[in-house]
Amino acid sequence: MAGVAGRLARNWCRSAVLSPLQVFSFPSLQLHLSGTAMRASQDDFENAMNQVKLLKKDPGNEVKLKLYALYKQATEGPCNMPKPGVFDFINKAKWDAWNALGSLPKETARQNYVDLVSSLSSSSESSSQGKPGADREQQEYENLVVTSEDGITKIMFNRPTRKNAISTQMYQEIMLALKAASKDDSTITVVTGNGDYYSSGNDLANFTDIPPGGVEEKAKQSAIMLRDFVDTFIDFPKPLIAVVNGPAVGISVTTLGLFDAVYASDKATFHTPFSHLGLSPEGCASYTFPKIMGPAKATEMLIFGKKLTAREACAQGLVTEVFPDSTFQKEVWTRLKAYSKLPQNSMRISKQVIRKIEKEKLHAVNAEECSVLQKRWLSDECMNATMNFLSKRSKL
């Protein structure tokens, strides 16, 4: 049972309470919680809350629980909530941490929170400065490998043990990487996956990271993030190519409708199980898929969750070309290197001409899809499906 609790706590804490936190190992971090320093003002406290979101690495479960407890103590005072049930691992861990602070005064908790965040921020800085000569791009992204070579910027999803599921932090990183690629001197940008999957879509553990404002606040934040994420694809100015190395699920499929070309291994599959998850389409697929493949085929995918093989997806226009897996990488990269030598401005301008007429429409579709999803995430259908997946994974 301890293993299960640990796993659940890990899921919660990985992107938890005060996320997006980006993992840091602080084995020797000493916490100074005595509250002997000057009293922190409300501004200091708010700054510290913002700073937490900018930490480069995850400080670990124990520290996150301390941050959570201090935040609650500073804002609400001593814990007087009923103790969660023994099987409610996540809330029990949080309750225990908060309750352990006893009657610590709010001001002291506030100061300790500020001190703790400050110690985390300085550890984060000294750690990243302490690796002279290390690859800069590798350090910036926790879940991506971004390289630029031969006029091609390659953004590779890099969570292979999670089938490249997209965590909250990873959404942010993908947006940052795309924005950087849109401004660098490469001619084309490629998105691909490391390992056997292209991506298993949204990390379903994202929804276990509930902020102090509760599930409604979580749904609101997620809708804002999703809208920004998809907008980044809509506005991407250069040829954007997907190299789909293996199965793709959910949002990693829907966003393909916003790419300029999609090359797939014959091992790839395309699956959007939205109804099974109590969800509805995103990534502008409610507009792009009927347009690409016709409304009936789009219905089979987006409403009935039919999984397509790479060849089926190609026949329906979602995929540009399929290659045998054994020669996939070689054939695709040879072709991409040739394309990357074409005149940069001409390609950019052609993309603009092709896409311009659709842009406004796509932004409106994106906004509408996010607003619908904000409600779906709060539905019993969606919550049950998510809990079902997570509890199976926890082997309860």
Ligand SMILES: CCCC/C=C/CC(=O)SCCNC(=O)CCNC(=O)[C@H](O)C(C)(C)COP(=O)(O)OP(=O)(O)OC[C@H]1O[C@@H](n2cnc3c(N)ncnc32)[C@H](O)[C@@H]1OP(=O)(O)O
């Ligand atoms: C905030 C914006 C939200 C935008 C919304 C987007 C909607 C979507 O993207 S919907 C699609 C969501 N994705 C899924 O439903 C896929 C869930 N995963 C699976 O069904 C399976 O894991 C798989 C078919 C992808 C792979 O199965 P397989 O048996 O080969 O491998 P597993 O042992 O299941 O996976 C290894 C490991 O990875 C974890 N994992 C895989 N995918 C996800 C995921 N999407 N979210 C969270 N975790 C995932 C899986 O649980 C395994 O973890 P453990 O080793 O700890 O058990």
